[in-house]
Amino acid sequence: MSVAVENFVKAIYNNENHDIADTKPGNIASKLGISNAAATDMAKKLDAKGLLNYEKYQALRLTKEGEKMALNVIRKHRLWEALLHQMFDMSLHEIHREAELLEHETSDFLTEKISEYLGHPKFDPHGDPIPNADGEITTKDTSIALINAEENTEYIVSRLMSTDKEFFEFCALNGIKYGNKIAVKKQFQNSKMTQITINSNTIVLNQDFTQIIYVNEIN
Amino acid sequence: MSVAVENFVKAIYNNENHDIADTKPGNIASKLGISNAAATDMAKKLDAKGLLNYEKYQALRLTKEGEKMALNVIRKHRLWEALLHQMFDMSLHEIHREAELLEHETSDFLTEKISEYLGHPKFDPHGDPIPNADGEITTKDTSIALINAEENTEYIVSRLMSTDKEFFEFCALNGIKYGNKIAVKKQFQNSKMTQITINSNTIVLNQDFTQIIYVNEIN
Protein backbone atom coordinates (compact mmCIF):
# COMPACT_ATOMS: atom_id res chain seq x y z
CA MET A 1 0.00 0.00 0.00
CA SER A 2 1.14 3.57 -0.61
CA VAL A 3 2.94 5.88 1.81
CA ALA A 4 -0.16 8.11 1.98
CA VAL A 5 -2.37 5.18 2.98
CA GLU A 6 0.10 3.87 5.56
CA ASN A 7 0.41 7.29 7.15
CA PHE A 8 -3.36 7.68 7.14
CA VAL A 9 -4.11 4.47 9.03
CA LYS A 10 -1.18 5.13 11.36
CA ALA A 11 -2.57 8.57 12.24
CA ILE A 12 -5.98 7.08 12.99
CA TYR A 13 -4.43 4.32 15.10
CA ASN A 14 -2.45 6.82 17.14
CA ASN A 15 -5.45 9.10 17.66
CA GLU A 16 -7.59 6.13 18.66
CA ASN A 17 -5.04 4.79 21.11
CA HIS A 18 -2.65 7.42 22.38
CA ASP A 19 -3.39 10.93 21.36
CA ILE A 20 -6.09 13.18 22.67
CA ALA A 21 -7.89 14.05 19.47
CA ASP A 22 -10.76 12.06 17.96
CA THR A 23 -10.49 10.46 14.55
CA LYS A 24 -12.76 12.69 12.51
CA PRO A 25 -11.24 13.68 9.17
CA GLY A 26 -10.26 17.15 10.38
CA ASN A 27 -7.97 15.84 13.12
CA ILE A 28 -6.33 13.33 10.84
CA ALA A 29 -5.92 16.03 8.19
CA SER A 30 -4.16 18.47 10.49
CA LYS A 31 -1.94 15.69 11.84
CA LEU A 32 -0.88 14.80 8.28
CA GLY A 33 -0.71 18.38 7.03
CA ILE A 34 -3.35 17.90 4.33
CA SER A 35 -6.71 19.58 3.75
CA ASN A 36 -9.91 18.32 5.37
CA ALA A 37 -11.25 17.61 1.92
CA ALA A 38 -8.31 15.35 1.14
CA ALA A 39 -8.87 13.45 4.38
CA THR A 40 -12.56 12.87 3.65
CA ASP A 41 -11.59 11.75 0.16
CA MET A 42 -9.04 9.28 1.45
CA ALA A 43 -11.45 8.02 4.12
CA LYS A 44 -13.97 7.03 1.44
CA LYS A 45 -11.33 5.23 -0.58
CA LEU A 46 -10.01 3.30 2.42
CA ASP A 47 -13.55 2.36 3.42
CA ALA A 48 -13.94 0.82 -0.03
CA LYS A 49 -10.66 -1.03 0.52
CA GLY A 50 -11.85 -2.43 3.83
CA LEU A 51 -9.25 -0.65 5.94
CA LEU A 52 -11.70 1.50 7.89
CA ASN A 53 -15.38 2.28 8.37
CA TYR A 54 -16.49 5.62 7.08
CA GLU A 55 -19.85 7.14 7.92
CA LYS A 56 -20.67 10.72 7.10
CA TYR A 57 -19.79 13.16 9.89
CA GLN A 58 -18.64 10.34 12.16
CA ALA A 59 -15.24 9.49 13.56
CA LEU A 60 -13.23 7.05 11.42
CA ARG A 61 -12.80 3.56 12.84
CA LEU A 62 -10.10 1.20 11.63
CA THR A 63 -11.12 -2.33 10.70
CA LYS A 64 -9.05 -5.29 11.96
CA GLU A 65 -7.20 -5.16 8.67
CA GLY A 66 -6.56 -1.42 8.95
CA GLU A 67 -5.28 -1.80 12.49
CA LYS A 68 -2.98 -4.60 11.37
CA MET A 69 -1.51 -2.34 8.71
CA ALA A 70 -1.03 0.47 11.23
CA LEU A 71 0.73 -1.83 13.71
CA ASN A 72 2.97 -3.20 10.98
CA VAL A 73 4.11 0.33 10.11
CA ILE A 74 4.49 1.27 13.78
CA ARG A 75 6.59 -1.85 14.36
CA LYS A 76 8.93 -0.81 11.55
CA HIS A 77 9.08 2.75 12.79
CA ARG A 78 10.02 1.77 16.33
CA LEU A 79 12.53 -0.87 15.30
CA TRP A 80 14.29 1.67 13.07
CA GLU A 81 14.35 4.12 15.95
CA ALA A 82 15.86 1.46 18.18
CA LEU A 83 18.49 0.49 15.63
CA LEU A 84 19.52 4.02 14.70
CA HIS A 85 19.70 5.07 18.34
CA GLN A 86 21.84 2.14 19.36
CA MET A 87 24.14 2.03 16.34
CA PHE A 88 24.70 5.64 15.46
CA ASP A 89 23.99 7.35 18.75
CA MET A 90 21.43 9.58 17.12
CA SER A 91 19.11 11.73 19.26
CA LEU A 92 15.47 10.89 19.88
CA HIS A 93 14.50 13.68 17.52
CA GLU A 94 16.78 12.51 14.74
CA ILE A 95 15.77 8.84 14.90
CA HIS A 96 12.11 9.80 14.68
CA ARG A 97 12.68 11.91 11.59
CA GLU A 98 14.54 9.13 9.78
CA ALA A 99 12.18 6.34 10.89
CA GLU A 100 9.25 8.33 9.55
CA LEU A 101 10.69 7.83 6.05
CA LEU A 102 12.29 4.39 6.32
CA GLU A 103 9.20 2.73 7.85
CA HIS A 104 7.43 2.72 4.49
CA GLU A 105 10.24 1.15 2.49
CA THR A 106 11.24 -1.70 4.75
CA SER A 107 10.33 -5.27 3.85
CA ASP A 108 9.01 -7.63 6.49
CA PHE A 109 12.14 -9.68 5.86
CA LEU A 110 14.48 -6.81 6.78
CA THR A 111 12.25 -5.88 9.70
CA GLU A 112 12.77 -9.33 11.25
CA LYS A 113 16.52 -9.06 10.71
CA ILE A 114 16.57 -5.79 12.63
CA SER A 115 14.40 -7.17 15.42
CA GLU A 116 16.61 -10.24 15.72
CA TYR A 117 19.78 -8.14 15.74
CA LEU A 118 18.41 -6.05 18.61
CA GLY A 119 17.31 -9.12 20.58
CA HIS A 120 13.60 -8.65 19.81
CA PRO A 121 13.18 -5.54 21.92
CA LYS A 122 9.77 -4.80 23.38
CA PHE A 123 10.26 -1.01 23.60
CA ASP A 124 11.82 1.70 21.50
CA PRO A 125 14.15 4.40 22.86
CA HIS A 126 11.17 6.66 23.61
CA GLY A 127 9.71 3.92 25.81
CA ASP A 128 6.94 3.10 23.33
CA PRO A 129 6.11 -0.58 22.92
CA ILE A 130 7.15 -2.36 19.72
CA PRO A 131 4.41 -4.61 18.31
CA ASN A 132 5.61 -8.12 17.46
CA ALA A 133 5.54 -9.58 13.94
CA ASP A 134 1.87 -10.53 14.45
CA GLY A 135 0.98 -6.96 15.40
CA GLU A 136 0.54 -7.76 19.07
CA ILE A 137 1.82 -5.50 21.79
CA THR A 138 3.04 -7.63 24.66
CA THR A 139 4.58 -5.25 27.14
CA LYS A 140 6.50 -7.32 29.60
CA ASP A 141 9.57 -5.35 30.64
CA THR A 142 10.28 -4.84 34.32
CA SER A 143 12.11 -2.31 36.42
CA ILE A 144 15.29 -3.85 37.80
CA ALA A 145 14.02 -3.09 41.30
CA LEU A 146 11.69 -6.05 40.84
CA ILE A 147 14.37 -8.51 39.78
CA ASN A 148 15.34 -11.05 42.44
CA ALA A 149 18.24 -12.85 40.77
CA GLU A 150 20.69 -14.47 43.17
CA GLU A 151 23.25 -14.87 40.39
CA ASN A 152 24.17 -12.40 37.65
CA THR A 153 21.47 -12.53 34.98
CA GLU A 154 21.66 -10.70 31.67
CA TYR A 155 19.00 -8.31 30.42
CA ILE A 156 18.59 -5.69 27.68
CA VAL A 157 17.84 -2.12 28.74
CA SER A 158 14.38 -1.29 27.37
CA ARG A 159 13.58 2.16 28.77
CA LEU A 160 14.76 4.81 31.15
CA MET A 161 11.59 6.19 32.72
CA SER A 162 12.80 9.58 33.82
CA THR A 163 13.04 13.14 32.67
CA ASP A 164 15.81 13.97 35.11
CA LYS A 165 18.93 15.36 33.47
CA GLU A 166 21.30 14.10 36.17
CA PHE A 167 19.90 10.59 35.89
CA PHE A 168 20.51 10.58 32.14
CA GLU A 169 24.04 11.87 32.65
CA PHE A 170 24.69 9.10 35.15
CA CYS A 171 23.35 6.57 32.65
CA ALA A 172 25.45 7.94 29.81
CA LEU A 173 28.55 7.81 31.99
CA ASN A 174 27.93 4.17 32.91
CA GLY A 175 26.76 2.81 29.56
CA ILE A 176 23.20 2.35 30.75
CA LYS A 177 21.47 2.94 27.46
CA TYR A 178 18.61 1.60 25.43
CA GLY A 179 19.55 -1.72 23.85
CA ASN A 180 22.66 -2.33 25.93
CA LYS A 181 23.19 -5.54 27.80
CA ILE A 182 23.40 -5.41 31.59
CA ALA A 183 23.84 -8.15 34.17
CA VAL A 184 21.64 -7.78 37.24
CA LYS A 185 22.00 -9.38 40.67
CA LYS A 186 20.30 -8.61 43.96
CA GLN A 187 23.24 -7.63 46.12
CA PHE A 188 21.82 -9.00 49.37
CA GLN A 189 18.43 -10.58 49.80
CA ASN A 190 16.15 -8.20 51.71
CA SER A 191 18.32 -5.30 50.60
CA LYS A 192 17.04 -2.43 48.49
CA MET A 193 20.36 -2.26 46.69
CA THR A 194 20.87 -3.95 43.30
CA GLN A 195 24.16 -4.73 41.65
CA ILE A 196 24.50 -4.29 37.93
CA THR A 197 27.38 -4.97 35.57
CA ILE A 198 27.88 -3.24 32.21
CA ASN A 199 30.96 -3.94 30.09
CA SER A 200 32.67 -5.67 33.06
CA ASN A 201 32.04 -2.56 35.14
CA THR A 202 30.07 -3.30 38.29
CA ILE A 203 28.07 -0.72 40.23
CA VAL A 204 25.49 -0.84 42.99
CA LEU A 205 22.31 1.19 42.71
CA ASN A 206 19.63 2.06 45.22
CA GLN A 207 15.88 2.06 44.68
CA ASP A 208 15.74 5.62 43.33
CA PHE A 209 17.46 4.41 40.20
CA THR A 210 16.48 0.74 40.00
CA GLN A 211 12.80 1.66 39.88
CA ILE A 212 13.18 3.69 36.69
CA ILE A 213 15.57 1.47 34.73
CA TYR A 214 13.52 -1.02 32.74
CA VAL A 215 14.85 -4.17 31.09
CA ASN A 216 13.71 -7.08 28.94
CA GLU A 217 14.80 -10.65 29.34
CA ILE A 218 17.18 -11.93 26.68
CA ASN A 219 15.36 -14.62 24.84
CA MET B 1 13.06 14.79 -5.94
CA SER B 2 10.71 11.85 -6.45
CA VAL B 3 11.54 8.15 -6.53
CA ALA B 4 10.65 8.02 -10.25
CA VAL B 5 13.06 10.86 -11.05
CA GLU B 6 15.87 9.40 -8.95
CA ASN B 7 15.51 6.02 -10.62
CA PHE B 8 15.41 7.66 -14.03
CA VAL B 9 18.68 9.55 -13.67
CA LYS B 10 20.27 6.52 -12.00
CA ALA B 11 19.32 4.32 -14.96
CA ILE B 12 20.82 6.83 -17.39
CA TYR B 13 23.99 7.10 -15.33
CA ASN B 14 24.42 3.34 -15.25
CA ASN B 15 23.81 2.98 -18.96
CA GLU B 16 26.24 5.80 -19.71
CA ASN B 17 28.97 4.39 -17.48
CA HIS B 18 28.66 0.66 -16.94
CA ASP B 19 26.01 -1.08 -18.92
CA ILE B 20 26.07 -1.94 -22.57
CA ALA B 21 22.92 -0.20 -23.74
CA ASP B 22 22.70 3.37 -24.97
CA THR B 23 20.57 5.96 -23.19
CA LYS B 24 17.74 6.41 -25.66
CA PRO B 25 14.32 6.40 -24.01
CA GLY B 26 13.59 2.80 -25.03
CA ASN B 27 16.54 1.36 -23.12
CA ILE B 28 15.80 3.39 -20.02
CA ALA B 29 12.15 2.38 -20.27
CA SER B 30 12.85 -1.33 -20.42
CA LYS B 31 15.35 -1.05 -17.56
CA LEU B 32 12.71 0.67 -15.41
CA GLY B 33 9.82 -1.48 -16.58
CA ILE B 34 7.82 1.42 -17.98
CA SER B 35 6.57 2.18 -21.50
CA ASN B 36 8.67 4.01 -24.07
CA ALA B 37 6.06 6.75 -24.07
CA ALA B 38 6.49 7.25 -20.33
CA ALA B 39 10.26 7.49 -20.73
CA THR B 40 10.01 10.12 -23.45
CA ASP B 41 7.56 12.01 -21.29
CA MET B 42 9.85 11.94 -18.28
CA ALA B 43 12.85 12.90 -20.40
CA LYS B 44 11.11 16.11 -21.50
CA LYS B 45 10.22 16.98 -17.92
CA LEU B 46 13.74 16.38 -16.63
CA ASP B 47 15.17 18.44 -19.49
CA ALA B 48 12.98 21.31 -18.31
CA LYS B 49 14.30 20.74 -14.77
CA GLY B 50 17.91 20.89 -15.95
CA LEU B 51 18.75 17.31 -15.04
CA LEU B 52 19.41 16.11 -18.57
CA ASN B 53 19.52 17.22 -22.19
CA TYR B 54 16.75 15.92 -24.39
CA GLU B 55 16.80 16.14 -28.15
CA LYS B 56 14.29 14.30 -30.28
CA TYR B 57 15.41 10.82 -31.29
CA GLN B 58 18.78 11.27 -29.58
CA ALA B 59 20.33 9.53 -26.58
CA LEU B 60 19.66 11.25 -23.24
CA ARG B 61 22.65 12.95 -21.64
CA LEU B 62 22.74 13.85 -17.95
CA THR B 63 23.76 17.37 -17.03
CA LYS B 64 26.29 17.93 -14.21
CA GLU B 65 23.32 18.36 -11.89
CA GLY B 66 21.67 15.16 -13.09
CA GLU B 67 24.87 13.21 -12.66
CA LYS B 68 25.26 14.58 -9.17
CA MET B 69 21.79 13.36 -8.27
CA ALA B 70 22.51 9.93 -9.72
CA LEU B 71 25.76 9.61 -7.78
CA ASN B 72 24.04 10.70 -4.57
CA VAL B 73 21.47 7.92 -4.97
CA ILE B 74 24.13 5.38 -5.94
CA ARG B 75 26.16 6.35 -2.86
CA LYS B 76 23.15 5.66 -0.64
CA HIS B 77 22.40 2.41 -2.42
CA ARG B 78 25.92 1.06 -1.99
CA LEU B 79 26.29 2.19 1.60
CA TRP B 80 23.03 0.44 2.49
CA GLU B 81 24.27 -2.71 0.78
CA ALA B 82 27.48 -2.52 2.74
CA LEU B 83 25.69 -1.99 6.05
CA LEU B 84 23.07 -4.69 5.55
CA HIS B 85 25.66 -7.19 4.38
CA GLN B 86 27.95 -6.59 7.30
CA MET B 87 25.33 -6.32 10.05
CA PHE B 88 22.74 -8.87 9.10
CA ASP B 89 24.72 -11.26 6.95
CA MET B 90 22.28 -10.83 4.10
CA SER B 91 23.10 -12.19 0.66
CA LEU B 92 24.17 -10.00 -2.25
CA HIS B 93 20.76 -10.49 -3.81
CA GLU B 94 18.88 -9.54 -0.65
CA ILE B 95 20.91 -6.41 0.09
CA HIS B 96 20.36 -5.17 -3.45
CA ARG B 97 16.60 -5.60 -3.18
CA GLU B 98 16.39 -3.69 0.12
CA ALA B 99 18.85 -0.96 -0.91
CA GLU B 100 16.77 -0.32 -4.03
CA LEU B 101 13.98 0.91 -1.73
CA LEU B 102 15.90 2.50 1.13
CA GLU B 103 18.16 4.59 -1.14
CA HIS B 104 15.31 7.00 -1.87
CA GLU B 105 14.32 7.62 1.75
CA THR B 106 17.67 8.20 3.34
CA SER B 107 18.74 11.68 4.37
CA ASP B 108 22.26 12.90 3.68
CA PHE B 109 22.65 13.09 7.46
CA LEU B 110 21.92 9.39 7.97
CA THR B 111 24.04 8.53 4.94
CA GLU B 112 27.09 10.11 6.57
CA LYS B 113 26.38 8.23 9.81
CA ILE B 114 26.36 4.95 7.92
CA SER B 115 29.54 5.80 6.03
CA GLU B 116 31.28 6.80 9.24
CA TYR B 117 30.13 3.64 11.02
CA LEU B 118 31.59 1.50 8.23
CA GLY B 119 34.87 3.42 8.20
CA HIS B 120 34.08 5.31 4.97
CA PRO B 121 34.34 2.28 2.71
CA LYS B 122 35.32 2.82 -0.92
CA PHE B 123 33.57 -0.30 -2.24
CA ASP B 124 30.33 -2.14 -1.64
CA PRO B 125 30.07 -5.93 -1.18
CA HIS B 126 29.65 -6.41 -4.94
CA GLY B 127 32.97 -4.65 -5.47
CA ASP B 128 31.33 -1.52 -6.89
CA PRO B 129 32.89 1.78 -5.85
CA ILE B 130 31.01 4.01 -3.40
CA PRO B 131 31.03 7.70 -4.42
CA ASN B 132 32.03 10.03 -1.61
CA ALA B 133 29.76 12.74 -0.19
CA ASP B 134 30.78 15.06 -3.04
CA GLY B 135 29.84 12.48 -5.65
CA GLU B 136 33.41 11.61 -6.51
CA ILE B 137 34.57 8.07 -7.07
CA THR B 138 38.09 7.69 -5.73
CA THR B 139 38.95 4.03 -6.05
CA LYS B 140 42.05 3.42 -4.02
CA ASP B 141 41.81 -0.06 -2.51
CA THR B 142 44.68 -2.50 -3.00
CA SER B 143 45.09 -6.25 -3.04
CA ILE B 144 46.96 -7.38 0.06
CA ALA B 145 49.58 -8.91 -2.21
CA LEU B 146 50.82 -5.36 -2.76
CA ILE B 147 51.10 -4.46 0.92
CA ASN B 148 54.64 -4.34 2.26
CA ALA B 149 54.02 -3.75 5.98
CA GLU B 150 56.83 -4.93 8.24
CA GLU B 151 54.58 -4.66 11.28
CA ASN B 152 50.92 -5.66 11.59
CA THR B 153 48.81 -2.95 9.96
CA GLU B 154 45.05 -2.84 10.08
CA TYR B 155 42.82 -2.63 7.01
CA ILE B 156 39.16 -3.08 6.12
CA VAL B 157 38.23 -5.76 3.60
CA SER B 158 36.76 -3.97 0.56
CA ARG B 159 36.19 -6.71 -1.98
CA LEU B 160 36.83 -10.33 -2.77
CA MET B 161 37.58 -10.45 -6.48
CA SER B 162 36.72 -14.02 -7.22
CA THR B 163 33.88 -16.22 -8.38
CA ASP B 164 35.45 -19.35 -6.93
CA LYS B 165 33.22 -21.21 -4.49
CA GLU B 166 36.07 -22.74 -2.51
CA PHE B 167 37.69 -19.36 -2.06
CA PHE B 168 34.45 -17.93 -0.65
CA GLU B 169 34.10 -20.91 1.68
CA PHE B 170 37.64 -20.36 2.89
CA CYS B 171 36.86 -16.69 3.49
CA ALA B 172 33.64 -17.46 5.35
CA LEU B 173 35.48 -19.94 7.56
CA ASN B 174 38.14 -17.39 8.46
CA GLY B 175 36.03 -14.26 8.84
CA ILE B 176 37.45 -12.67 5.70
CA LYS B 177 34.40 -10.69 4.73
CA TYR B 178 33.44 -7.33 3.36
CA GLY B 179 33.79 -4.66 6.06
CA ASN B 180 35.77 -6.77 8.51
CA LYS B 181 39.00 -5.56 9.97
CA ILE B 182 42.15 -7.52 9.21
CA ALA B 183 45.76 -6.96 10.21
CA VAL B 184 48.28 -7.54 7.44
CA LYS B 185 52.02 -8.12 7.65
CA LYS B 186 54.50 -9.37 5.06
CA GLN B 187 55.72 -12.56 6.64
CA PHE B 188 59.26 -12.34 5.29
CA GLN B 189 60.59 -9.68 2.99
CA ASN B 190 61.07 -11.10 -0.52
CA SER B 191 58.52 -13.80 0.29
CA LYS B 192 55.29 -14.25 -1.61
CA MET B 193 53.52 -15.24 1.60
CA THR B 194 51.49 -12.70 3.58
CA GLN B 195 50.39 -13.05 7.18
CA ILE B 196 46.93 -11.83 8.14
CA THR B 197 45.17 -11.71 11.49
CA ILE B 198 41.39 -11.66 11.92
CA ASN B 199 39.85 -11.74 15.38
CA SER B 200 43.21 -12.75 16.95
CA ASN B 201 43.38 -15.64 14.49
CA THR B 202 46.54 -15.56 12.39
CA ILE B 203 46.92 -17.31 9.04
CA VAL B 204 49.42 -17.17 6.22
CA LEU B 205 48.28 -16.90 2.62
CA ASN B 206 50.09 -17.30 -0.66
CA GLN B 207 49.77 -15.13 -3.75
CA ASP B 208 46.78 -17.03 -5.16
CA PHE B 209 44.66 -15.59 -2.40
CA THR B 210 46.41 -12.33 -1.52
CA GLN B 211 45.98 -11.08 -5.07
CA ILE B 212 42.20 -11.28 -4.92
CA ILE B 213 41.58 -9.97 -1.39
CA TYR B 214 41.24 -6.19 -1.57
CA VAL B 215 41.41 -3.83 1.40
CA ASN B 216 41.10 -0.15 2.25
CA GLU B 217 43.25 1.72 4.70
CA ILE B 218 41.58 2.65 7.97
CA ASN B 219 41.41 6.40 8.03
Place this chain on the structure above:
DNA sequence: ATTAATTTTTAAGTATGCTTAAAAATTTTT
Protein backbone atom coordinates in the same frame (compact mmCIF):
# COMPACT_ATOMS: atom_id res chain seq x y z
C1' DA C 1 -33.94 27.36 20.60
C1' DT C 2 -31.91 30.30 17.43
C1' DT C 3 -27.81 32.14 15.85
C1' DA C 4 -23.02 31.88 15.05
C1' DA C 5 -18.93 29.33 14.39
C1' DT C 6 -16.81 25.36 13.00
C1' DT C 7 -16.34 21.15 10.62
C1' DT C 8 -17.41 18.09 7.00
C1' DT C 9 -18.62 17.20 2.51
C1' DT C 10 -19.05 17.98 -2.36
C1' DA C 11 -17.39 19.72 -6.62
C1' DA C 12 -14.09 21.13 -9.74
C1' DG C 13 -9.36 21.29 -10.80
C1' DT C 14 -4.09 20.20 -10.73
C1' DA C 15 0.57 17.60 -10.95
C1' DT C 16 2.79 13.27 -11.24
C1' DG C 17 3.59 9.18 -13.45
C1' DC C 18 1.92 5.97 -15.66
C1' DT C 19 -1.06 3.44 -19.75
C1' DT C 20 -2.49 2.18 -24.82
C1' DA C 21 -2.93 3.32 -29.67
C1' DA C 22 -1.56 5.51 -33.62
C1' DA C 23 1.51 8.63 -36.24
C1' DA C 24 6.21 9.94 -37.37
C1' DA C 25 10.95 9.18 -37.68
C1' DT C 26 14.83 6.28 -37.64
C1' DT C 27 17.31 2.09 -38.37
C1' DT C 28 17.94 -2.31 -40.50
C1' DT C 29 17.47 -5.53 -44.09
C1' DT C 30 17.41 -6.86 -48.65
Place this chain on the structure above:
DNA sequence: AAAAATTTTTAAGCATACTTAAAAATTAAT
Protein backbone atom coordinates in the same frame (compact mmCIF):
# COMPACT_ATOMS: atom_id res chain seq x y z
C1' DA D 1 17.69 2.93 -52.51
C1' DA D 2 13.28 0.92 -51.18
C1' DA D 3 10.88 -1.79 -48.22
C1' DA D 4 10.41 -3.67 -43.74
C1' DA D 5 11.06 -3.50 -38.99
C1' DT D 6 11.80 -1.04 -35.02
C1' DT D 7 11.88 2.90 -32.13
C1' DT D 8 10.34 7.30 -30.79
C1' DT D 9 6.94 10.58 -30.34
C1' DT D 10 2.36 12.40 -29.90
C1' DA D 11 -2.21 12.16 -28.19
C1' DA D 12 -5.74 10.84 -25.23
C1' DG D 13 -6.81 8.81 -20.95
C1' DC D 14 -6.41 6.99 -16.08
C1' DA D 15 -5.32 6.55 -10.84
C1' DT D 16 -3.41 8.70 -6.91
C1' DA D 17 -3.21 12.29 -3.90
C1' DC D 18 -3.57 16.42 -3.31
C1' DT D 19 -5.69 21.70 -3.80
C1' DT D 20 -9.37 25.66 -3.26
C1' DA D 21 -14.08 27.24 -2.95
C1' DA D 22 -18.65 26.71 -1.80
C1' DA D 23 -22.57 24.05 0.13
C1' DA D 24 -24.32 21.20 3.87
C1' DA D 25 -24.30 19.52 8.36
C1' DT D 26 -22.84 19.59 12.97
C1' DT D 27 -21.39 21.74 17.21
C1' DA D 28 -21.03 25.64 20.34
C1' DA D 29 -22.64 30.00 22.18
C1' DT D 30 -25.91 33.16 23.58
